[in-house]
Amino acid sequence: MTEHLLKILFVGDGCVGKSSFVHRYVNGQFNKSYKMTVGVDFNMKLLPWTDTEKVRLQLWDIAGQERFISMTRIYYKGASGCVVMFDVGSAASFLSCRQWKQDLDNKSMRSDGQPLPCILLANKCDLKERVVSVDSIQKFSQACGFTFWMETSVKDNRNVSEAMRRLVEEILSVQSALSPLPPSGVGFQLDSQLSGTSHTGCSC
Ligand code: GDP
Numbered sequence: 001m002t003e004h005l006l007k008i009l010f011v012g013d014g015c016v017g018k019s020s021f022v023h024r025y026v027n028g029q030f031n032k033s034y035k036m037t038v039g040v041d042f043n044m045k046l047l048p049w050t051d052t053e054k055v056r057l058q059l060w061d062i063a064g065q066e067r068f069i070s071m072t073r074i075y076y077k078g079a080s081g082c083v084v085m086f087d088v089g090s091a092a093s094f095l096s097c098r099q100w101k102q103d104l105d106n107k108s109m110r111s112d113g114q115p116l117p118c119i120l121l122a123n124k125c126d127l128k129e130r131v132v133s134v135d136s137i138q139k140f141s142q143a144c145g146f147t148f149w150m151e152t153s154v155k156d157n158r159n160v161s162e163a164m165r166r167l168v169e170e171i172l173s174v175q176s177a178l179s180p181l182p183p184s185g186v187g188f189q190l191d192s193q194l195s196g197t198s199h200t201g202c203s204c
């Protein structure tokens with residue numbers, strides 16, 4: 001059995017739903033009073049993939065910043081892919097996605113020098129009051145080189161596992177193109193110190 005170990009980063013302004021997304025994806029729950037993340041929160045998820053392969057995801061969920069901040073290179077090191085998230089009810093969170101993507105592209109790349117697979121998630125699509133149009137998301141996603149974009153609702157459990165599955169597919173196809181040998185040795189080495197989780201801080 002081949003195991004792929006993939007480090008996936010979640011970035012985006014505070015309150016867009018990153019922690020709720022990871023929590024829903026890993027634990028299958030939506031908790032309205034989910035606490036704001038302080039520091040970095042690590043979560044693991046094991047995905048059965050094929051008869052001979054499984055995927056172990058290490059999900060890095062960053063601190064709840066209100067606005068964009070430049071991240072340390074250490075955060076990006078060894079990453080296989082990234083999720084940039086905004087809230088369709090917040091124009092400011094959408095505008096910040098440009099900077100989040102640029103920061104990622106400045107500080108990380110694939111072994112062939114290309115940008116990392118990165119998806120754009122338009123979260124809270126259950127909201128009636130949307131201020132970001134589908135047309136502008138579409139244009140922005142193309143212009144900034146996102147692998148794809150998707151509307152999600154963590155609340156209604158819409159497109160959460162679908163988005164992750166498509167991202168993992170993309171990462172694995174990139175990795176197998178870059179290294180035709182079985183990718184067992186490729187990927188991020190899990191540091192046992194990083195495998196715990198921590199939840200602290202004030203509510204959002
Ligand atoms: P983070 O700061 O990006 O990690 O955001 P959180 O996960 O802490 O979520 C911020 C707030 O948005 C919380 O009150 C969540 O309950 C709420 N939230 C997250 N996802 C959704 C969603 O899909 N729809 C709605 N309506 N609210 C959501």
Ligand code: MG
Pocket residue numbers: 018019020035036037061062063064
């Ligand atoms: Mg958070």
